[in-house]
Amino acid sequence: MPKPLTVRASNLGKHYFRVHERPMLLREAAMLMAGRTRKVDDLWAVRHVSFDLHAGETLGVLGANGSGKSTLLTLVAGTSFPSEGTISTRGRISPLLTLGAGFNFDMTGEENIVACAGLLGIPVAEANRRMQQIVDFAELGEVIDTPIRYYSSGMVARLGFSIAMNVSPDILVIDEVLGVGDLRFQEKCIAAIKGLQDRGITMVVAAQAPLFISAFCNRAIWLENGLVKLTGTADEVADAYNIAMTGAGMFGEDLADA
C-alpha cells in the first residue's frame, strides 16, 4: 500500500528585500509614498524548490551557511509564508527550529511543558498525561519544579527537544538542533528520531554534516544560493556535497569532526 502524501512543495520561493537597516520606519514609508525610494536589493532566499514527501520519508537539506536551508524550513513549518509557489502539508507539524522556542524562563519546567505542548497542538490533559515521559526523556527529574531560569543551557535544550519528540507530530521539521546535550543524550536523540521514522512520521531535516544526512534521510536536496543544486537519494547528494565542500578546501576538518 503506498504511503499517503504529506508534504508537497511546488515551485516554492521566498523573497526578501535586502535593506541596510531594519525595521523600516514610518519616515521611509512616507518617502516611499513621495516616490523617493531608497535603493533596496532583491534577495530570493529560496527559489524554484519543489518536492513531494510521503509519510515515513525523511528529506535532508544540505547547503552552506546562507544557502536558504533555514528559510526553506520555516516555509515547510508554516511559520512564514512563501512569496511564490505553494507549500501544502497534511497533519500536525512540530517545528524544531530552535530548541525551547516559547519557553518562559520565570516558569517551572512543568508549566513550560504544558504551554509548549499546547503551542504544538496538544491539549492540556494530554500534555499532563505525557508529562512523566517528557521529563524522563529530558532526564530532568526533581528540577522540573524549578523555574527554568535556573537550568543549565543543556537542560533547557534537552527539555525543548524532549517536548518536540513527545508531541507525536505527523511532520517534524528540524533545523540543526541535534548537537544537544552530551554524547549519550545525542545518541538517545538519534534513537528517538529513528523511532519516529519507523512510526511513519515525515521529517525535513537541515544539517551541515553529510554523514548525518546519509545516515538518516531517504532523500536530500542541496541548496546553493537559494536554488536547488542537486536532488536525489541521500547518499548521492551527501557524497556530492562532501566532495564539493572538501574539494574546495573549505570546512574539510569541520566536516570530519561532525
Added chain:
Amino acid sequence: MTAQMESGARPPGDAVETAPWVHLSRHGTEIGGEVPSGTPRGPVAAFTAAVKLAWEVRETLWVLVVRDFKSRYRAQSLGLFWSFAHPLVMMVSVTIAFRYILHVGIENFQVFYLVGAVFWQFFSNSVIATTGSMLDNAGLVKRTTFPRFLFPIATMLSHLILLSMELVLVFGFFFVFPEAYTFTSSLLAIPLLLLILMLMIVGVGFTTCGLNVRYRDIHYLTTSFITVFFWITPVLFRVDMVPPWLQPAMLVNPVGIVIESVRNIIMFGRWPNMTHVSLAGLSAVLVFFFGCAVFRRENLRIADYV
C-alpha cells in the same frame, strides 16, 4: 525509548489520511482539497475559520493568558499587591489634587475617579501591551504555528483578569463610602459595556500590533495617542461638564461612553443611555473589523519582520 513513545501515541498514518490539506501561498492560507485552487479564503471565511480555531485551542490560549498574567508578577516579591497599590495611590493623590486644590465640585470624587480609572487603565494598558505583543512573543511567532492573532487577545485577556480583581476593590469601597454607591438591576448592563470595551481594545490592538512589526514607531505613536485619548475620555470629569461644542467628540469615543455608563450604573444605579451605548457598540464593532482586516493583511509578513 521507542516502546515508551509508542504507548499512548496514536498511529500517525491514520491521522494523516483524515487530516485536511493546508496550502500556504503568498495570498494566504487555504484549507481543503488535495490540490490548491490558488484562491485562498475570503475575509468572511477567514474570520469564521479564525473563530473556530480560537475555540479549538482555547485551553492553550488560557495557558498563555495565565502565563502572561503570572509573568508580570512572578519576579516581584509583593506581586499582585502592586496592582492594587497603584490605583489606590492614584485615587488618593488625584482626589487631593482635584478636591482640595482645584475644588472640583464632584461628589464622592474618590469613588468617581476610581471607577473611571480602573476601566481607563484596562483600556490604555491593554492597548499598549497588545501593540507590543507580537514582538514580546517573537520566539513563538517565528518558531511555532500557533495562530498569531491569539497573542494580542491573550494579552487583552490577561489584563481582563487584573480588571476583575480591581473591580473587587471598587466594590469593596462600598463598605468605606456607602453613600457613593447605588446598586440596582442596571448592574446587569456592565458585561455588555465590558464587551464593547474589549472589542475596541482588540480592534485597536490588531491594528497597532500588526503594523508595529514593520514600523516600530507605531509603539510610540500609540502611547501618545493614548495620552491624547485620556483627555477626551471622561475619567477626571463628567460629560455634562464639557462645553457643548466639544460634546460630539465625547460621543464618538466608545471608551468614554463605556466609562460614563459604568460610573452611572455603579454610583447612581442608572441604566445607561441606550442610544449612546448602541453608538459605542457600533463604532467598537467597526474598529474591531478594521483591526481584523489590517491584521489579516500584515499576518502574511509578520514572521519576516519580527
